Every structure is written in structure tokens, then in C-alpha cells.
Amino acid sequence: MGMRNIIIVDLDHTISDARWRDHMLMGPGRTDWTAYHRAAVNDLPVEAVIKAVDALHAAGMRTVALTGRTQDHEASTIAWLVQHLVPIDLLLMRPADDHRQATIVKEELLKYALGEDWPAQVLLAFEDNEHVAELFAIKGITVLRPVLPHHIQQDQPNDEEDQKEARTGSSQ
Numbered sequence: 001m002g003m004r005n006i007i008i009v010d011l012d013h014t015i016s017d018a019r020w021r022d023h024m025l026m027g028p029g030r031t032d033w034t035a036y037h038r039a040a041v042n043d044l045p046v047e048a049v050i051k052a053v054d055a056l057h058a059a060g061m062r063t064v065a066l067t068g069r070t071q072d073h074e075a076s077t078i079a080w081l082v083q084h085l086v087p088i089d090l091l092l093m094r095p096a097d098d099h100r101q102a103t104i105v106k107e108e109l110l111k112y113a114l115g116e117d118w119p120a121q122v123l124l125a126f127e128d129n130e131h132v133a134e135l136f137a138i139k140g141i142t143v144l145r146p147v148l149p150h151h152i153q154q155d156q157p158n159d160e161e162d163q164k165e166a167r168t169g170s171s172q
């Protein structure tokens with residue numbers, strides 16, 4: 001308390017390049033979040049932001065990954081973070097059956113994990129979403145919003161299979 005030593009780190013579109021799978025959310029009919037989140041294992045890391053997080057962590061900051069991904073993707077998310085050497089002290093994820101707006105869910109997760117005075121503990125947030133960024137700014141937190149370079153990662157080989165899997169309900 002009194003000391004801001006926490007860095008909040010968003011995952012999708014911040015340290016994880018999710019652009020190649022965004023089309024999964026744009027199709028007609030219901031939005032297939034399961035396929036979208038499952039495909040995240042194939043995201044390329046955003047090295048520049050990861051390096052920044054790593055430097056802050058090495059400087060003694062506590063890193064909290066805060067994501068709208070659901071908890072049923074926890075194992076694959078942790079594996080990705082380890083694979084890409086992202087130093088995360090705490091991972092906060094959306095409950096599996098929670099479909100509320102990201103701003104509401106993320107604020108609730110921070111309150112639950114850090115306490116009511118969470119804004120006073122956070123030095124900086126890396127977050128691409130404008131609404132979540134605005135929430136942090138209102139709470140007195142400085143936000144860095146990454147603008148990713150304009151190459152778009154091509155669809156991964158597993159993309160089609162992942163979608164097929166999700167449709168038929170079979171698991172890995």
C-alpha cells in the first residue's frame with residue numbers, strides 16, 4: 001500500500017498477436033469464443049512489449065497478467081507464457097461462464113486479487129482495448145496501448161482444424 005509496484009499486462013493484442021484469428025469472431029451466427037481462445041496457442045509473441053515487461057519485472061515490479069480469456073484455457077495460456085519467456089507473477093482470467101463486458105470483469109478480478117485499493121498499487125498497464133484503458137486511466141493509472149506493426153500473421157496450419165474441433169466439440 002502506498003507503493004505502486006504492480007504492472008498489469010493484457011494478453012490478446014498486447015503481448016500475444018491475435019490478429020490472425022480475429023476473423024473467427026466476425027462470422028455470421030454465434031461467436032465462437034472457444035475456438036478463438038483455443039487458437040491462441042498459435043499466436044506469435046509481441047517481442048517488443050514482452051521485453052518491456054521483462055525489464056520492468058527485472059527492476060522489481062510485480063507483473064499481473066489480466067485477460068478476458070476464460071479459465072478453461074489456463075493451462076495452454078500458462079504454457080504459452082512460459083514458452084515465450086513472459087515473466088508473470090499472477091495470472092487473472094475470466095470465469096468460464098462469465099460473459100460480461102471486459103471492463104466489468106477485469107475490474108472485478110483486480111478487486112478480488114488485490115483488494116479494494118488495487119488502483120493505488122498499480123504503476124502501469126499494458127492494454128490495447130480502449131474501454132479497459134479508459135477504466136484504468138479513470139482510476140489514475142497510466143496506460144501504454146501497443147500499436148502493432150502492420151504485418152499480419154497468416155492463418156496458422158492448425159486454424160482450420162481448431163475450428164472444426166470446436167464445432168464438433170472434440171477436445172485435443
Ligand SMILES: [Mg+2]
Binds near residue numbers: 011012013014127128
Ligand atoms: Mg487485449
